[in-house]
Amino acid sequence: MSQFDVAIAGAGLTGLSLTAALLDSGLSIALIDPRAPTRRSFGLTPERDGTELASTVPPRVSAINQRSMNFLRRIASMPEHAAPYTRMRVWDQLGSAQITFDAADAGVEALGYIVPNDAVSSVLVEALDGAESARFHAHEITSCGRQDQSMRVGFEHGDPLLADLVIGADGGNSAVRQMVGMRPLRRDDGQAALVTTLLLDRSLAATASQCFTEVGPLALLPVSTAHPELASIVWSAPAAEIERLLALAPDEFCQAVTYCIADEVGEVLACDQRFSFPLRRQFTPQFVKPGVVLAGDAAHAIHPLGGQGVNLGFADVEKLVELINAELLAGHAPGDGRWLRDYVFDRAPHNIAVATVMEAFNLLYGQSNPALIFLRNRGMRITDSLPLLKMQIARLASGMF
Numbered sequence: 510m511s512q513f514d515v516a517i518a519g520a521g522l523t524g525l526s527l528t529a530a531l532l533d534s535g536l537s538i539a540l541i542d543p544r545a546p547t548r549r550s551f552g553l554t555p556e557r558d559g560t561e562l563a564s565t566v567p568p569r570v571s572a573i574n575q576r577s578m579n580f581l582r583r584i585a586s587m588p589e590h591a592a593p594y595t596r597m598r599v600w601d602q603l604g605s606a607q608i609t610f611d612a613a614d615a616g617v618e619a620l621g622y623i624v625p626n627d628a629v630s631s632v633l634v635e636a637l638d639g640a641e642s643a644r645f646h647a648h649e650i651t652s653c654g655r656q657d658q659s660m661r662v663g664f665e666h667g668d669p670l671l672a673d674l675v676i677g678a679d680g681g682n683s684a685v686r687q688m689v690g691m692r693p694l695r696r697d698d699g700q701a702a703l704v705t706t707l708l709l710d711r712s713l714a715a716t717a718s719q720c721f722t723e724v725g726p727l728a729l730l731p732v733s734t735a736h737p738e739l740a741s742i743v744w745s746a747p748a749a750e751i752e753r754l755l756a757l758a759p760d761e762f763c764q765a766v767t768y769c770i771a772d773e774v775g776e777v778l779a780c781d782q783r784f785s786f787p788l789r790r791q792f793t794p795q796f797v798k799p800g801v802v803l804a805g806d807a808a809h810a811i812h813p814l815g816g817q818g819v820n821l822g823f824a825d826v827e828k829l830v831e832l833i834n835a836e837l838l839a840g841h842a843p844g845d846g847r848w849l850r851d852y853v854f855d856r857a858p859h860n861i862a863v864a865t866v867m868e869a870f871n872l873l874y875g876q877s878n879p880a881l882i883f884l885r886n887r888g889m890r891i892t893d894s895l896p897l898l899k900m901q902i903a904r905l906a907s908g909m910f
C-alpha cells in the first residue's frame with residue numbers, strides 16, 4: 510500500500526492551492542479527486558445577437574480579494590483575465606441610500622479581482638506541473654478511517670493508500686467529513702443563485718456592485734478589463750424565484766435586471782446562458798480530529814453575497830501551511846499535535862464571523878417591513894458619511910486586516 514505524508518481530498522480551488530503551497534515543504538502528497546483538474550486558456554470574445562450574448566465568460570466567476578491574490582501570486586502566478594475592481598457600491602432597491610468603498614480608502618491598489626474559477630485553477634495546475642512530491646489520484650474517496658498510526662483512504666476501484674494526515678478539501682458535500690463523523694450545522698431555507706454574463710450599455714468602471722433587490726441580493730462584477738461593459742452576475746433568491754428568472758426569455762430577463770439597476774449601473778442590452786446553483790450554508794463545529802482536518806467549503810460554506818467563500822478557503826490554506834511547516838521545523842510529523850488546536854483557534858472565529866455577517870445582511874435585506882427599510886437605509890447613509898468606518902470595511906473586504 511502506498512504511504513504519503515499528506516492526502517488531500519478534492520482538487521477544487523482549496524485542494525489545488527493547498528497542494529501548490531505545500532510543494533516546498535518536502536512532504537509527499539497525494540491529491541485525490543475523481544475529476545482531473547485541467548489547464549484552460551480562453552479568450553473573452555463577446556458576440557451579441559439581439560438580446561442574446563455569447564460572451565465566452567465561464568459561468569463560475571469569483572471575487573478574489575487582494576490578500577488571496579497576493580497568496581496566489583506567491584504559490585503560482587496571476588490568473589489570466591483577472592480584472593481588478595477599485596470600487597464597491599452597495600444599495601437597496603427599496604430605498605435611496607447607497608454606500609461606496611474605494612481601494613484608496615483601504616490604501617490598496619485594488620479591492621480585489623474578478624476572475625473565472627477556471628483561470629484560477631489553471632495557474633494552480635501549472636504550478637503543480639512536473640512536481641515530484643505531489644501525485645494526482647483520479648479516484649473518488651469511498652472510505653477514510655484510522656489504521657494503526659496512519660489514516661487509510663479507500664476508493665471504489667484501485668488500491669487504498671495510507672497517510673499521516675488527511676485534509677478534507679472535498680467541498681460542501683464532503684465525503685471525508687462524513688466518513689470521520691464530523692457533523693455540520695446546516696441552514697437550508699431553499700435559496701439558490703443564478704449566474705450569467707450581461708452586456709450593459711456602459712462601462713462598469715472597475716466597480717463591483719451589490720443591489721439588494723426585492724427578491725434577493727444581486728451582484729454585478731466587472732469581469733473584463735478589455736470589455737468593461739461585461740458584468741458577471743450572481744443573483745441569490747428563493748429557489749422558486751430563481752426558477753422563474755431562468756424561465757424568462759432573454760429580453761424579459763434583461764428587462765428584469767434593468768428594472769433593478771437602471772439608475773445606478775445602466776441598461777442591460779443582452780444576456781448569456783443562465784445557470785443556477787442551490788445555495789448551501791453550513792459550518793462544521795469540529796473540523797479537526799487526530800489525523801484529519803477540513804478546509805474550504807468542506808468546513809464552511811457561506812452565502813455568496815459578499816463574495817468571500819473561496820477567500821476563506823485560501824485563508825484556511827495559508828494557516829494550515831504555516832502550522833504544518835512550523836511542525837516540520839520542530840521535527841514533528843504533521844498527523845497530530847497541538848497545531849490542530851491552533852488551526853481551530855485561528856480559523857473558527859474568523860470563519861464564523863464572516864458567515865454570520867453574510868447571514869445577517871441576507872436576513873436584514875430580505876425584509877419588506879417599511880420600518881426596517883427606513884432603518885437600513887438610514888444605517889447605510891450614516892455608514893457612508895463615516896470615512897474611518899468605511900476604511901475599516903474596505904480593508905476587511907480586501908482581506909488586508
Ligand SMILES: Cc1cc2nc3c(=O)[nH]c(=O)nc-3n(C[C@H](O)[C@H](O)[C@H](O)COP(=O)(O)OP(=O)(O)OC[C@H]3O[C@@H](n4cnc5c(N)ncnc54)[C@H](O)[C@@H]3O)c2cc1C
Nearest residue numbers: 519521522523571572650679680805806816817818819820
Ligand atoms: C454562485 C456562487 C458564487 C460564488 N462567488 C464567490 C465569490 O465571488 N468569491 C468567493 O470567494 N467565493 C465565491 N463563492 C464560493 C466559492 O465558489 C467556494 O467557496 C469555493 O469554490 C469552494 O472551493 P472548494 O475547493 O473548497 O470546494 P469545491 O469547489 O466544491 O471542490 C471540491 C472538490 O472535491 C472533489 N470531491 C468531492 N467529493 C470527493 C470524493 N469523495 N473524493 C475525492 N474528491 C471529491 C470535487 O470533485 C471537487 O473538485 C461562490 C459560490 C457560489 C455557489
